[in-house]
């Protein structure tokens with residue numbers, strides 16, 4: 640795998656298209672701050688049922704430390720609360736200034752996060768009945784997804800977000816089946832619009848495992864999905880919390896970046912090691 644990594648791209652999302660997705664998903668969380676006719680900052684958010692995520696949040700350097708970031712943050716929280724979110728989380732860089740800001744914003748819980756990357760190897764294209772794709776079998780996908788989601792995390796409703804991703808051409812979400820029963824839910828962000836300048840990449844944004852599903856088997860399913868849907872994809876990215884670093888070991892991923900996740904309640908930090916999010 641190392642042979643692939645020197646040319647590893649710095650992963651970047653197509654920002655304007657992605658921000659449009661967030662603005663559609665949670666319009667009451669999308670705010671800009673203007674000073675005169677100048678853009679001073681902006682915030683976006685999205686929601687998964689009772690869990691709301693904030694980000695990106697940014698203030699231009701010449702407007703920082705004047706209260707703009709705090710006002711944007713509070714406006715986004717209010718929008719998420721009004722749409723029913725009771726838990727707020729966000730991912731950020733891990734450095735003193737940003738940590739100081741989120742402590743001040745009264746986000747009491749935080750954990751370290753790790754970003755990993757692995758090369759997607761060429762391999763067989765057989766797909767039998769292991770995976771159910773959201774697009775090719777949409778009715779069964781919704782039924783299986785909803786049933787497993789209710790069992791694993793009743794507070795979270797990801798289906799509207801998944802459907803939004805598909806509308807915007809970002810997603811290849813799947814229910815992974817083993818022996819005719821649903822064993823994992825995953826949201827894979829892929830597609831032309833996620834292509835890096837030189838090398839196509841994908842990111843595993845959400846992954847939930849039912850008891851008995853091995854992480855290694857999950858990675859094998861993801862790679863098979865990529866080979867079929869996005870044969871040009873060379874790299875898979877994922878993020879996990881540091882205490883669930885076995886995801887990276889099991890997936891044979893290299894750690895490429897460290898960050899910090901903040902939340903209003905510890906459950907939003909995915910203490911359940913069978914579930915993790917990239918935000």
Ligand SMILES: CC(C)(COP(=O)(O)OP(=O)(O)OC[C@H]1O[C@@H](n2cnc3c(N)ncnc32)[C@H](O)[C@@H]1OP(=O)(O)O)[C@@H](O)C(=O)NCCC(=O)NCCS
Nearest residue numbers: 694696697698703704705706707708709731736739740743
């Ligand atoms: C983090 C960020 C949004 C803060 O915006 P801001 O407008 O400067 O924040 P505010 O002026 O509202 O700060 C509120 C409080 O947070 C704390 N704070 C903010 N920036 C800080 C810093 N660099 N160091 C220490 N404390 C800081 C302070 O307590 C501050 O109050 P004070 O100025 O009265 O001391 C801004 O620095 C930024 O855009 N950074 C780059 C992008 C980024 O990292 N975004 C976060 C990742 S999602």
